[in-house]
Amino acid sequence: MKAIAIDTGGSHAACAIIDECRILAAEHIPVADARCFGTLLPRLAAAATVLLERCGLTARDCRGVGVSFPGIVDPFSGRILSTPKGKYEDSIALDLPEWSRECFHLPLRIENDARMALLGEKHCGTARAFDDIVMLTLGTGVGGAAMMDGRLLRGKHFQACLGGHLPVVFDGRACICGSTGCVEAEASTWALPEICRVWPGFAQSGLAREPVLDFAALFRWSAAGDAVAMAIKDRCLQVWACGAVGLVHAYDPELLVLGGAVMKSADQVLPFLDDYVHSHAWTPWGKVQLRQAELGGEAGLLGAVPLLKETCR
Amino acid sequence: MKAIAIDTGGSHAACAIIDECRILAAEHIPVADARCFGTLLPRLAAAATVLLERCGLTARDCRGVGVSFPGIVDPFSGRILSTPKGKYEDSIALDLPEWSRECFHLPLRIENDARMALLGEKHCGTARAFDDIVMLTLGTGVGGAAMMDGRLLRGKHFQACLGGHLPVVFDGRACICGSTGCVEAEASTWALPEICRVWPGFAQSGLAREPVLDFAALFRWSAAGDAVAMAIKDRCLQVWACGAVGLVHAYDPELLVLGGAVMKSADQVLPFLDDYVHSHAWTPWGKVQLRQAELGGEAGLLGAVPLLKETCR
Numbered sequence: 001m002k003a004i005a006i007d008t009g010g011s012h013a014a015c016a017i018i019d020e021c022r023i024l025a026a027e028h029i030p031v032a033d034a035r036c037f038g039t040l041l042p043r044l045a046a047a048a049t050v051l052l053e054r055c056g057l058t059a060r061d062c063r064g065v066g067v068s069f070p071g072i073v074d075p076f077s078g079r080i081l082s083t084p085k086g087k088y089e090d091s092i093a094l095d096l097p098e099w100s101r102e103c104f105h106l107p108l109r110i111e112n113d114a115r116m117a118l119l120g121e122k123h124c125g126t127a128r129a130f131d132d133i134v135m136l137t138l139g140t141g142v143g144g145a146a147m148m149d150g151r152l153l154r155g156k157h158f159q160a161c162l163g164g165h166l167p168v169v170f171d172g173r174a175c176i177c178g179s180t181g182c183v184e185a186e187a188s189t190w191a192l193p194e195i196c197r198v199w200p201g202f203a204q205s206g207l208a209r210e211p212v213l214d215f216a217a218l219f220r221w222s223a224a225g226d227a228v229a230m231a232i233k234d235r236c237l238q239v240w241a242c243g244a245v246g247l248v249h250a251y252d253p254e255l256l257v258l259g260g261a262v263m264k265s266a267d268q269v270l271p272f273l274d275d276y277v278h279s280h281a282w283t284p285w286g287k288v289q290l291r292q293a294e295l296g297g298e299a300g301l302l303g304a305v306p307l308l309k310e311t312c313r
Numbered sequence: 314m315k316a317i318a319i320d321t322g323g324s325h326a327a328c329a330i331i332d333e334c335r336i337l338a339a340e341h342i343p344v345a346d347a348r349c350f351g352t353l354l355p356r357l358a359a360a361a362t363v364l365l366e367r368c369g370l371t372a373r374d375c376r377g378v379g380v381s382f383p384g385i386v387d388p389f390s391g392r393i394l395s396t397p398k399g400k401y402e403d404s405i406a407l408d409l410p411e412w413s414r415e416c417f418h419l420p421l422r423i424e425n426d427a428r429m430a431l432l433g434e435k436h437c438g439t440a441r442a443f444d445d446i447v448m449l450t451l452g453t454g455v456g457g458a459a460m461m462d463g464r465l466l467r468g469k470h471f472q473a474c475l476g477g478h479l480p481v482v483f484d485g486r487a488c489i490c491g492s493t494g495c496v497e498a499e500a501s502t503w504a505l506p507e508i509c510r511v512w513p514g515f516a517q518s519g520l521a522r523e524p525v526l527d528f529a530a531l532f533r534w535s536a537a538g539d540a541v542a543m544a545i546k547d548r549c550l551q552v553w554a555c556g557a558v559g560l561v562h563a564y565d566p567e568l569l570v571l572g573g574a575v576m577k578s579a580d581q582v583l584p585f586l587d588d589y590v591h592s593h594a595w596t597p598w599g600k601v602q603l604r605q606a607e608l609g610g611e612a613g614l615l616g617a618v619p620l621l622k623e624t625c626r
Contacts, residue, residue, distance in 0.1 A: 072597065082597040132469035148468065155461065155565025156445035157598040162562035165595060167555040168483045170499075177595040179558050186483075242480040245492050249475035250563045252468025282478060282490035284385065284395040285470040 002061050004048050004104065005304035007068040007297075008088070009113070013040060015047040016301045017055050017062070021124035023301060025051040037080075037091035045103045059104035066109055066304025067096065068116035072159050075111045075307065081158060085176070109307050114143030114163070115152055117293070119303035121257050122147060125294040130255040134247045135293070136163055138240060138269070139260035141176075142184040146251045152310075153251070161251075164188070168242040183243035187236035189214055189261065201228050215261075219268045237269065241276035248281040248288050259293030266292045315374050317361050317417065318617035320381040320610075321401070322426070326353060328360040329614045330368050330375070334437035336614060338364040350393075350404035358416045372417035379422055379617025380409065381429035385472050388424045388620065394471060398489070422620050427456030427476070428465055430606070432616035434570050435460060438607040443568040447560045448606070449476055451553060451582070452573035454489075455497040459564045465623075466564070474564075477501070481555040496556035500549035502527055502574065514541050532578045550582065554589035561594040561601050572606030579605045 002024075007014040011034065016026035027047045031040065048065075052058060069091075071083040078097040083089055100108035111119065118135040121127040127135075131150040137143035144163015146153040153160045164184035165177045172181025173191065185191055193213040196202055205228035210217045218236075221229035244256055256277065262269060274290045281288060295302055315337075320327040324347065329339035340360045344353065361378075365371060384396040384404075391410040396402055413421035424432065431448040434440040440448075444463040450456035457476015459466040466473045477497035478490045485494025486504065498504055506526040509515055518541035523530045531549075534542035557569055569590065575582060587603045594601060608615055 148466070148473070153461070156567055157565050157596070159596070159598075160461070160563065160565035162595060165562045166479060166559045167481055168494075170481045170551050170555040177562075179562075179593040179595065181481075181555065238483050242483040242494065246479045246559065246563075249478045249490075249492075250473065250559075252470050252473035254469055280492040282475060282492065283470070283472070285472075 001063050001305055001309065002057065003063050003304045003308050004052075004059070004065045004106070005068075005301040006044055006048075006065065007113075007116075007300035008037070008040070009070060013044065014297075014301060015044050015051060017048075017051045017057065018301060018304050020305055021302060023298060024055045024057075026301065027051060034087050035089065037088040037094060041094075041099055045099075048104070059106055062104070062106060063305075064107040064109060064308045065100045065104060066307045067111070068113045068300035068303060069110055070113045072157075073110045073112055074158050075109050075154070078108050078110050080110070107308075109310075111303065111307050112145070112158070113300055114161075115145040115154070116303035116307065117143070117259055117295075117299035118145040118147060118257070119152065119306045120295050120299035120301070121259070121293055123306040124302045125257075125299065126291045127255055127257055130253075132251070132253045133255045133257060134161075134163070134251050134253045135257040135259060136240070136244060136247065137260040138188070138258065138262035140189045142182075142188050142243070143260070144247065146247070146253070148251060148253075163243065163247055166243055166246045166250075168239055168246065183239055187239040192218065192236075196228075196232060199228055199232055205229060207232075215265065219265045222268075233268070237272045238276075240269070241273050241280070244273055244277050244290075245281050248277060248283065253288060255289045255291060257291055257293050259296075259299065263292055314376050314618055314622065315370065316617045316621050317365075317372070317375050317378045317419065318381075318614040319357055319361075319378065320426075320429075320613035321350075321353070322383060326357065327610075327614060328357050328364060330361075330364045330370065331614060331617050333618055334615060336611060337368045337370075339614065340364060347400050348402065350401040350407060354407075354412055358412075361417070372419055375417070375419060376618075377420040377422060377621040378413045378417060379620045380424070381426045381613035381616060382423055383426045385470075386423045386425055387471055388422050388467070391421050391423050393423070420621075422623075424616065424620050425458070425471075426613055427474075428458040428467070429616035429620065430456070430572055430608075430612035431458035431460060431570070432465065432619045433608050433612035433614070434572070434606055436619040437615045438570075438612065439604045440568055440570055443566075445564070445566045446568045446570060447474075447476070447564050447566040448570040448572060449553070449557060449560065450573040451501070451571065451575035453502045455495075455501050455556070456573070457560065459560070459566070461564060461566075476556065476560055479556055479559045479563075481552055481559065496552055500552040505531065509541075509545060512541055512545055518542060528575050528578065532581045535581075546581070550585045551589075553582070554586050554593070557586055557590050557603075558594050561590060561596065566601060568602045568604060570604055570606050572609075572612065576605055
């Protein structure tokens with residue numbers, strides 16, 4: 001089955017033509033102004049048209065349009081329900097299925113980016129052989145998605161499995177979601193600079209000389225023996241590990257997939273999480289497997305075909 | 314529909330004849346030795362037989378036997394998979410459906426006590442009008458159960474929604490489940506005495522003079538202005554509140570039901586949790602309702618009929 005796939009992120013968008021697990025053609029589109037989704041649509045439509053031509057296909061060869069979006073969405077009506085503050089706020093008023101019908105005469109489905117990544121890993125990636133899966137995406141934010149018995153868990157209001165927003169530090173840092181001590185508030189790329197700056201001894205740490213305080217910098221200084229970087233890294237690992245145990249206790253999966261930009265340093269992260277989950281999670285049936293996501297930035301695109309194949313909620 | 318209902322706890326068992334939401338007759342059976350389930354079975358069979366007679370019924374008038382059990386069970390095969398340490402450990406080898414067929418010529422289903430309480434509240438209690446529900450049971454331990462779109466969430470290995478074992482203190486106390494900083498390890502009746510004893514100033518607190526350090530004592534001393542009791546109470550409330558937010562973020566419910574012995578002091582607990590969840594949970598669609606469980610100790614018995622009515626997983 002072929003599909004037009006669209007992946008929208010904060011700073012870029014991508015459009016692709018997919019045939020099951022193969023990306024036939026793809027184009028990245030820089031996002032000049034992430035506040036406005038409406039201005040992105042004509043560029044996505046133009047890109048899709050060019051890509052179809054390049055593949056020798058027409059829209060009629062595709063089953064539909066599958067969109068990955070960084071917010072809370074209703075996949076079946078195609079409506080966007082809630083967006084991160086300041087990002088694509090106009091998208092809530094848009095009728096994307098109507099746009100897709102007009103441009104391509106095709107049905108459109110949309111899914112949250114974390115769930116789309118899990119769909120991609122299940123259909124084409126490391127989760128192929130499993131039906132009970134949790135995915136944790138460690139990056140700018142921390143995303144979560146769960147599949148039970150082969151079905152994505154969406155919830156009454158399409159916001160089940162806010163895996164990055166399980167509180168793991170009951171008196172912790174304020175989170176952008178409105179809660180306190182969430183995994184995301186305690187260990188994510190957006191939270192890291194402030195976590196570092198208030199850490200005792202930061203001014204004497206090599207981290208203070210970094211122009212960009214991200215996890216690549218943290219892992220580099222930690223490997224170099226910088227005491228502050230080592231302590232912050234240990235704390236972040238513990239926070240993610242607690243979040244992982246919480247997800248195992250919540251959804252009873254066989255497999256925990258770890259994705260996101262932080263996993264570019266998987267060797268710094270996966271062994272600790274593996275040890276922690278195996279020694280801490282209550283799983284009398286056996287051991288949850290932990291695996292690194294295989295598809296990287298392509299998971300959102302490769303979720304399009306299974307999303308369009310879904311027959312019921 | 315009528316059913317024989319059996320509720321087994323650590324220190325007592327109960328047997329009843331149920332007609333939908335009415336308890337026609339019930340008998341409590343003291344448990345002399347909670348290590349052995351096998352010796353309890355003949356007494357449960359005898360009690361059920363007497364109760365049926367008292368109601369002018371025979372086993373043939375009942376749809377089946379519904380059992381609530383404090384462990385991890387497979388409701389469909391009727392097998393007990395894992396029990397709390399030292400409790401009913403022999404039960405894993407028992408064939409309860411066979412026992413039920415021999416005694417009553419009736420099918421048997423079994424469910425975990427936390428899920429059974431939720432089934433009871435959904436069928437006969439405060440959750441009747443809802444299909445997306447989370448229940449948190451605050452007592453000796455902390456139990457959790459979730460229903461999504463009217464279906465109990467059970468998980469691949471029948472252990473989904475270990476709601477008391479979401480970690481909320483990432484560097485916290487050791488839990489009996491093997492993890493660290495779980496809601497149950499930080500605020501439950503079994504954990505409370507040790508939490509109090511290591512609290513700074515405990516020796517000078519009125520709590521030090523209590524023969525039994527339970528939540529009734531804690532709330533009493535807190536109301537009397539005892540500073541240590543007030544501080545411990547505040548921390549327990551925060552721990553439960555974080556657990557509640559975690560469950561809302563995990564399962565996206567409309568309703569959060571709070572049960573268990575701690576809720577005998579609901580006026581000390583519910584207003585704080587209500588405020589905290591409403592100010593902290595990320596629910597752009599509206600507000601999760603928080604309600605006290607209505608059925609108290611009868612919820613496990615009243616879950617028997619809906620358990621037997623379930624047609625699929």
